[in-house]
Amino acid sequence: MSTLIRKRALYRLLRSRLRRRSGRRAEPLLSVVLPVYNIERYLEPCIESILGQSFTRLELLVVDDGSTDRSPQIARRFAERDRRVRIVRKDNSGLGAARNTGLAHARARYVAFADSDDVVLPHAYRDMVRMLEKTGSDFVVGGFRRGDEERFHVPDWVQRVHASTRTGLTIEDHPEMLLDITAWNKVFRRSFWDATGLEFPEGVRYEDQVPMTEAFLRARTFDVLKSPVYLWRTRGDGSSITQQKATRADIRDRLASQTRSYDLVREHGSEVVRRAWLVKLFGYDFPGYFQAALIASDDYWELLREQMTRIRAEMSDDALAAVTVYPRMMSALLADGMREAAEDVFVFNQRHPSGWPTEERDGVRHVVAPLEAAGDVAPVLTMVTPADRHPRSRLVDAVWEGSTLVLRGFAFLMYVDDVDRALAVRLVDDVSGEVVEADVTPVEFPASELRPGREFEDHSRSGFMARIEVVDLVQRSRGPTVLWRIEVVQTYGGVTRAAGFTGLDNAGSVGVRPTRVVDGHAVRLHGTVSRGIAVRVAAHWAIATEVRSSGPGAMRLLIDSPVDDPVVGLHAETGEARIILERSGGIVVAAQLAAGAGEARPLRALHRSGASSPVVLGSGVELDGDPTVGTPLSLAGGRAVHVGRPAGAVLVDAVRAEEDALVVEGTAWGVSASTLQVMGPRAQTASASQLGQGKFSVRVPLVDDPWGTGDAPLPSNRYVLAVREDQETPVTLTAALRHALPAPMEAAGYRWQLSGRQNGVDLRPIALADDERGAFQQGRRQKAYTTRRSAERLDVVLFECFAGRTVGDSPLAICRALRERRPDLERVWSVEDRSAAVPAGTRAVVRWSREWYELLARAKYLVNNNNFPAFFAKAQGQVHLQTWHGTPLKRIGHDIHDAGLMSRSYMRMMDAEARSWDFLISPSPYCSQIFPDAFGYGGPLLEVGYPRNDVLLAPGRDDSRERVRKGLGLSPDQRVILYAPTWRENVRDGGRPAKALYLDVEAVVRQVPGAVVLVRGHANTAASASAARAGVVDVTLYPDVADLFLAADVLVTDYSSVMFDFAVLDRPIHLLAPDLDEYRDRVRGFYVDLEDVAPGPVHRETNSLIAALVDGDDARWAPRRSAFRDRFAPLDDGSAASRVVDAVFDSAGEGR
Known part of the structure; x- marks a missing residue:
């Protein structure tokens, strides 16, 4: 029997069976209030996340709070195409007033709030409104994710207070919910809001804390959802209101909201609730102000200290012990006015974020912290309490052995030895309350694989293997679908901590999650860390046991389903997709999919009973496709099948290492003329041969020669396998290969770790041995380093440049000078990885390796242009030469007015470094006036010129220029413009420094005859990639910038020290500085007036710069360049390195 079921008819059937909503317009059930003020960068994704909710009966009230950017236009575009959007305009008066205005216009039964730089997660409003409709509670609160533009996480406290879904609570039942006092992850019953008289304070920050606290205290009942409903975005540029903590206005508003909220807690809360509030303040609110308190003004410090002193006076030792040790100690020290001691502890924590050392006193474990400045402190401040023993x-790994699901992992309690705690794994059905214990056996786990690792704790005995007998789970399951939540239970000292997994290795078998049929039920691993990992047992299922192409854009699937509830239909929302079903043998359905346009959507099966289930790929089954056009199928979590537009795809079934390359084998569809590449942010290589159609085997190099200087291993970073010509084409691993991962392979000087994702393949080079990797092993190495510093000196010069990221700058010039002058000294380079090419006659040692620690401890000479790590302490008899890395225009070190630009740990480290320097190079009298005070340095200054500029004046510089230009692929007649801006502390990308590229390089290439632009980012932005463009070469990773100076005809920079070096060549220099006023006056500050001393014109925008480049009238700037050299580079004559060797290596003695 065969039946043709067109999409429209099938959609009507599924709509009724699956309770799909109709397209009729109904009155909104939920009002979402969205204040908007100058947020154009983030607004569109925010609005899309709200309007794209599966819950459609909502109205979106966009409250324009007097925006002056494009935010109103963006909102209007949405309103024009979606009648659910209403825009309310008002004069700017802050977030609280905007929310109140939105409430005044809201008309629905429920109300929610969102911030316009955040994202509401899919199904959030559906789940929350559904919960309130079911329970009748006054409001519901969901979990949230916190992160920047790229990386998100669920905070520990959110995981704890949202550990399970709970309904009908009061604040007495769950007082820790007072931690969750943001407005945007909640939905309120409007009648409750009005009856309680809730409103947002206006004209202040932290406007949501008082009404949210009052809501918890006065609610008849509220509900808690386990799942996250909201993404609270940390802006990469640090511009959001709540990120600007180090201002008096911020601390004033924060303390006022705390005081008002605590008044409410005293009025309406019990003693238990009051204790929870105090713990919240010390453990969660005040820690956000620790750094600000240490760098801010005295009046800021006093405001915070007075508040903390008041709170400290109300806290019993029992309440203090409920706060984890770091905020407990810091809060108490600040409350007692011990600023110096607090800074010691703050810096100590920055340097040891994975945990602190401990010792036992009178049978009680205490942390060991630098408390010398505090004198005697109360024992409760250093005691390790249950609050510190986080699971x-x-x-x-997760693999099937017959009907047994075998899990492998590790689990530990912080500050607890693994042998002292009991471990169990159990499965919990939250609906029935039934609990099933798994059979657990301990296994060894390499310390190098522990994530997160602990510096002072060896958790190599934390491994376990848990065997789950699934037949038992199936027999105990009640209902069509049961989620058995997995809990890891650890008991120590009479205290039991039960929690879900806090991390997953999705790269291997855990990410595959195949479905297995056991006793007529489909069983598989399910969930995420934030939602919880569970074993899913389903009575309704549809498993594709065979997938093959049946022509361009068409697929044929064999689908298995339950005997007593077979599949009778399939559905996928994919444009004009048609699905033809052929019944065969009662339980097998052959489905032929003719896919059309549209994004990939889940393929769902409709069963005879009316139930539905996702179609998943069976174990050992892989996708297929047409050789020319690709496949319309893709896979999501749990190997769920999606259907969409036919597209190219690459399926990898084997990977092996071969000398300096990977040999990759598999099947390709729709990408016959393409090549496979290894791609990362710092390098990429591609196969020489094309993939072809069907089966392929290609060789992808793991070495690269981007600058024409010879093949070198790729820089250490995360790489992906990708189709070079279309990076959107999915490259995936077969399930069989993923099950065997992650698997290390030796190639090109590294061990490469291959791992799979749902729609991708990752590669990571490992430069360190197993006993050198991880926090614990590094902690051991640092202890050994301390001991080895007293060993005999080695006749070695250890060079390092920018933390080993490159081999260049003044250390390279000194290394070259030593070759002839001191052949008795072995020259060794500290490098980040094997990609750094070192000069002939020298060798490299990888940073953080055992040998690197040994040389750092014992080398007679240390030469660096930056700093060594914070643990470094110069040994007796070592000679430490600091070259620094540039003549400063912008303020450095202690001369920086805004202390918040440099972490306290960095400043402490630099102070210690300066005390260890035996010599500091000063390139000029100008620098000699700045360096001692900026670095707090009182030792010998070598005012000798800059060694790094010797090469610019060397006799063979013309030959070097020709060599470099040839290596970069530049012709002799091209006009080479080197664009080398500095980094901006206030320009971030995903929380990291980003390239601040204000030059329109395309316009330069287009309008300046014969121009090619070399873009050189600052060393601090080397991980930030630039897109490839015609006529533009990204040379950020080029080893030595001096080569680029030689190759360039013109320099374009801003506030970078490169202008002082390039001036030696007497070639044109242009300064592009659109943010000059802000950077000079508010960000960093300058030592001299740039516009007064600049060696070339200062431009505020690209057009002015282009006009000057086209005009070519550089001769009139020659006097300025000459004066600039005379003032800032008078000693650069090509022999600075030789003078350094004379001063340091011929007569250094034993150092200071």
């Missing part, structure tokens, strides 16, 4: 666990 950590990670699921590493």
